[in-house]
Amino acid sequence: MKKHDDSTHFGFKTVAKDEKANMVAGVFHSVAGKYDLMNDVMSFGIHRLWKRFTIDCSGVRRGQKVLDLAGGTGDLAAKFSRMVGPEGEVVLADINESMLQVGRDKLRDMGIVGNVSYVQADAEKLPFPDDTFDLITIAFGLRNVTDKDAALRSMLRVLKPGGRLLVLEFSKPDVELLSKAYDVYSFHVMPRMGEWIAKDKESYQYLAESIRMHPDQETLKDMMQDAGFEQVTYHNLTGGIVALHRGFKF
Amino acid sequence: MPVLAVVRASIERALNVALANDPRAKQRLAGVQGKCFRLNVSGLPEPITLFFYADAISLLGPDYESVDGSVTVALSDLSELSDASKVTQMMQSGRVTITGDPVFAQQAAQVFLKLDVDFEELFAHYLGDVPGYWLAQGVDKLKQMRPNAARMQKRASDVLTQETQLAASPLFFALYQDDVRALGKQLDALEKRLDSIAKRSSTPPKTE
Numbered sequence: 001m002k003k004h005d006d007s008t009h010f011g012f013k014t015v016a017k018d019e020k021a022n023m024v025a026g027v028f029h030s031v032a033g034k035y036d037l038m039n040d041v042m043s044f045g046i047h048r049l050w051k052r053f054t055i056d057c058s059g060v061r062r063g064q065k066v067l068d069l070a071g072g073t074g075d076l077a078a079k080f081s082r083m084v085g086p087e088g089e090v091v092l093a094d095i096n097e098s099m100l101q102v103g104r105d106k107l108r109d110m111g112i113v114g115n116v117s118y119v120q121a122d123a124e125k126l127p128f129p130d131d132t133f134d135l136i137t138i139a140f141g142l143r144n145v146t147d148k149d150a151a152l153r154s155m156l157r158v159l160k161p162g163g164r165l166l167v168l169e170f171s172k173p174d175v176e177l178l179s180k181a182y183d184v185y186s187f188h189v190m191p192r193m194g195e196w197i198a199k200d201k202e203s204y205q206y207l208a209e210s211i212r213m214h215p216d217q218e219t220l221k222d223m224m225q226d227a228g229f230e231q232v233t234y235h236n237l238t239g240g241i242v243a244l245h246r247g248f249k250f
Numbered sequence: 251m252p253v254l255a256v257v258r259a260s261i262e263r264a265l266n267v268a269l270a271n272d273p274r275a276k277q278r279l280a281g282v283q284g285k286c287f288r289l290n291v292s293g294l295p296e297p298i299t300l301f302f303y304a305d306a307i308s309l310l311g312p313d314y315e316s317v318d319g320s321v322t323v324a325l326s327d328l329s330e331l332s333d334a335s336k337v338t339q340m341m342q343s344g345r346v347t348i349t350g351d352p353v354f355a356q357q358a359a360q361v362f363l364k365l366d367v368d369f370e371e372l373f374a375h376y377l378g379d380v381p382g383y384w385l386a387q388g389v390d391k392l393k394q395m396r397p398n399a400a401r402m403q404k405r406a407s408d409v410l411t412q413e414t415q416l417a418a419s420p421l422f423f424a425l426y427q428d429d430v431r432a433l434g435k436q437l438d439a440l441e442k443r444l445d446s447i448a449k450r451s452s453t454p455p456k457t458e
Contacts, residue, residue, distance in 0.1 A: 049255040056311035062284035082303045085284045 008146050009213045017146050025096055034198045036073050036106075041197060042190055042204075047140075048075075050242050054137060054168045055079050057235070057246055063087040064134040067158065069123055070094055070141020074103035074116075080135075081112045091133075093121040094141075123151040128158040139168040143214035152227035159249040165229060171236070171243035172216040178239045186211060217243045254296060255311065262309035269306060271367045276305055278361045286310070287358040288320040291328060300358065307361075319350025319358070332363055 008017045039047050054076065060066060062085045068077040071092040081090045092107070094100045097120055104118050121127050123138070123145050136155050145151045155165055173179040186208040194204025215223060217234050220243070224232045229247030236243050269275040282302040289298040299310040299317065323331060323346045330336050331346065334356065340346040348355055369389045374382030418426070 048259070052255055052259065053311065053313070055308075056313040059314065059316045061286075061316045079308070082306075083284075083301060083308070 038198055050237050051075050054166055058135055060135050066090045067133045067136045068092050069138040072099045074107045076137050076139055078107055078112055081116050086115055090116045091119055093119045095122050124154055126154045126158050130157055131160045132158045134160055134163045137166045142167055142169050143210050156228045156249055161249055163249050165247050167245040170211040171240055174240035220245055258309045266306045268365055268367050271372050272365055281357045285318040288317045290322040291325050293325040319354045321355050322347040
């Protein structure tokens, strides 16, 4: 009889599944305050273009319901809030209370109130009824989820028929030279920057490792199809450093 | 993708600054709020996709598919679109294609065509009074050049079209080449004859 595997990855380390959530929470609790600044510095601002492309692929309309999962500091939620208008609704969900707090403060400072609600939620067990959302986005969050298959199934459940899921996540560069340069950058430069700017080398070391351990483009596509998503496609961004996967529920 | 995305983001920023400095922009935006308009201009690398909010716009990429209305037009005909009286005629002649509600397309265009920004005040805010004044003067000159630009564009278009009509056809050009070749041969023959006459005349007559 096959033994049930209770271990998972936390960066390059193998840890018990029930420990990972707390360890990831620790990382994001630590980086929450400087998350936006670090994103801009480490990606040279390119993360804004990746998010713009995600919005382009969302097809979101006035009056729709959007779930921005692992929404962190609310970059996507802010844009969706304006697009769906007062008749629509955006739910900014994150498992991490600190990130959610930073997101809530940021959106309120931007004057975005009324159609945005904030929910502390685990992507594997989403606390919403079936067929609730027209669109679900998860940007740079899926790789931190312990059981990605369970999370994808949960997202499918709460998505309305005809709705779509967009997964924006680090992936595998499709050019060998770029891949090597990116390795040097993520394992040697990124943790140093984390140390200098956010005074937290370990968290950024984890981020680099978790990017390497995340499934590549084709594997994630298969995982989405296995979860029940249809017409799954992906689009490489910046040479495959990041990929946007899109799948539909019919 | 990145270069066009950066261009798009920069234009979006500039347009939003202009809209924020136009006191009547909100009134015009109210009619199109929550809607998406796409302008397809042949010759541009991608369509212009605008999503309207209560006080601003978003410039989206070509992948956004939930568009409420669109206009397709050639770059050379774009300036004529600002004249509402010509739009029907352009549609009938197939120079412009409108999908969705034409009123929405008109309202979307008015958001930008009726922009009324005090550029001197705006530039002075960012750059200081003197550079702001000079830059605003430049903008005014550009505005004054707009009718001239349209005239020049039409003139260039006419000249190019007429040149095409006047240019020789391939058949005419082939006949012309044949004539030139025949003339060349006649010239060669004439040259040889002249040479032989010259030789004959330069040879002294035989004496006994």
